[in-house]
Amino acid sequence: METLTCPACKIKVYENPDFCDNCKYPFIGSEKEKSIHIGKFISKKGVVQDSSNALGNVQKILFFLGGLNILTVIIMYSSTNSHWLDLALNGFLALVFIFCAIFLKKAPLLFTILPLATLLGVYTLNAVIDPMSLVNGIIIKVLIVGSLIYSMYLSLKARKFQKLYKLG
Numbered sequence: 001m002e003t004l005t006c007p008a009c010k011i012k013v014y015e016n017p018d019f020c021d022n023c024k025y026p027f028i029g030s031e032k033e034k035s036i037h038i039g040k041f042i043s044k045k046g047v048v049q050d051s052s053n054a055l056g057n058v059q060k061i062l063f064f065l066g067g068l069n070i071l072t073v074i075i076m077y078s079s080t081n082s083h084w085l086d087l088a089l090n091g092f093l094a095l096v097f098i099f100c101a102i103f104l105k106k107a108p109l110l111f112t113i114l115p116l117a118t119l120l121g122v123y124t125l126n127a128v129i130d131p132m133s134l135v136n137g138i139i140i141k142v143l144i145v146g147s148l149i150y151s152m153y154l155s156l157k158a159r160k161f162q163k164l165y166k167l168g
């Protein structure tokens with residue numbers, strides 16, 4: 001049986017189809033139709049790369065947050081008037097962020113939702129204890145939360161694309 005590789009989605013097709021089963025590449029179309037299809041396919045495929053870039057940023061943010069919490073623990077530990085509960089909480093947060101950063105690429109959605117929920121919990125708790133704390137570094141907070149949510153959105157879009165076109 002003659003096999004052909006679809007120029008757009010790279011899946012193997014057998015015999016001589018009019019259209020690719022997977023992505024509807026027009027084997028019978030004109031050169032112009034073919035190149036328009038490939039162009040559209042590549043531009044949609046861009047979401048996979050965008051998602052991977054966003055995930056790389058999330059990983060950096062999580063390592064940064066983990067490092068920040070470790071630093072806080074060290075500073076608290078060397079100061080005499082810090083409460084052991086604060087110390088334990090910051091140590092726990094450092095572990096959560098670093099753990100999620102390490103395993104992020106294995107399960108992007110789970111290990112983005114987990115630190116996101118943790119962060120929102122911490123911000124809320126701090127705001128209840130001291131409402132002014134919410135305003136502290138508000139831009140950084142919005143940037144961090146926004147990056148995590150945006151990355152989750154891209155992950156979902158990329159996953160949808162990969163499922164639709166049977167890409168790994």
Ligand SMILES: [Zn+2]
Nearest residue numbers: 006009020023
């Ligand atoms: Zn195809």
